[in-house]
Amino acid sequence: MPMPDFNLLVTLDVLLSEGSVAGAARRLRLSPSAMSRALARLREVTGDPLLVRAGRGLVPTPRALELRGLVGDVVDGANAILRPAEKLDLASLERQFTLRTSEGFVETFGPRLIAHVAGEAPGVVLQFLAKPDKEGAPLREGEVDIETGVVDLATAPELRALPLFEDRWVGVVRDGHPLLEGAMTPERYAAAGHVKVLRRGLHSAEVDEALRPTGHERRVVTIVNGFATAIALARSTELVATVPERHTEGLRHGMASFALPVEIARFTLSMLWHPRMDGDLAHRWLRSTVRSVCARRREAE
Structure with missing residues (x-):
């Protein structure tokens, strides 16, 4: 079945508005004969005469009256789609954005982000989802607007990425922990009881790799799948949690942190989104706000 000629919708809208072939021709800058041919084509595709002679003028048929409001809405909607986006009015914006990230990011940056959004766009709601993996489907399918994480080979290649900040691994223990007394050495660090974080994406395997040349290995007591859980256990026990410093700032309140006794390269946490959202003004504003x-x-540090 051939595709309909959507240009006829504009012609029909003007014809029904003017009620005159000559008037419609002037508005569309066509000759009267070209407009007459367009009306003939419209009569053919709709199966209705649309405009019929009444004295010296034309009057719409019942079908034309039925179509008048409908076709006007369709043409207006098409114009809105095809014209450049207008300036974003944050005060009247009503929209829900979904961010997929870790508990640590929400705990650390969530309060400031929510306050900033509420101040500029009170009609915007932020939904935070846990990030159990690095699967790119939620961004591709529009289930998630923004995701945070470390870009690596597992990151979907079509996604856009913008660096947010650099981070480093630190050790975390309860305040007053014996490990805080004296110099921190690879031997003392490795010999302490550890909570090991094992999760897809950002995890503490780099720590074990950095320790290996020193001849030491962490004494793992328990294994968890998230930094929030690791910190919670370290808070109430003698265990050591090794976590990203800035990423978990909000989770580590009231605890003691220390630099690791081995050299580990810093890593970058990025914001990711699907390229189809590049031109969306509201999404662009949200990306700018997160950054x-x-x-x-x-800067406050």
Whole structure:
């Protein structure tokens, strides 16, 4: 079945508005004969005469009256789609954005992000989802607007990425922990009881790799799948949690942190989104807001 000629919708809208072939021709800058041919084509595709002679003028048929409001809405909607996006009105914006990230990111940056959004766009709701994996389907399918994480080979290649901040691994223990007394050495660090974080994406395997040349290995007591859980266990026990410093700042309140006794390269946490959202003004504003909140946090340190 051939595709309909959608240009006829514009012609029909003007004809029904003018009620005159000559008037419609003037508005569309066509000759009267070209407009007459367009009306003949419309009569053919709709199966209705649309405009019929009444004295010296034309009057719409019942079918034309039925179509008048409908076709006007369709043409207006098409114009809105095809014209450049207008300036974003944050005060009247009503929208829900979904961010997939870790508990640590929400705990650390969530309060400032929510406050910033509420101040500029009170009609916007932020939904935070846990990030159990690095699967790119939620971003591709529109289930998630923004995701945070470390870009690596497992990251879907079509996704856009923008760095938010650099981070490093640190050790975390309860306040007053015996490990805090004296110099921190690879031997003392490895010999302590550890909570090991094992999760897809950002995990503490780099720590074990950095320890290996020193001849030491962490004494793992328990294994968990998230930094929040590791920190919670370290808070109430003698265990050591090794976590990203800035990423978990909000989770480590009231605890003691220390630099690791081995050299480990810093890593970058990025914001990711699908390229189809590049031109969306509201999404662009949200990306700018997330980046701004993370940058201000960094400058305050």
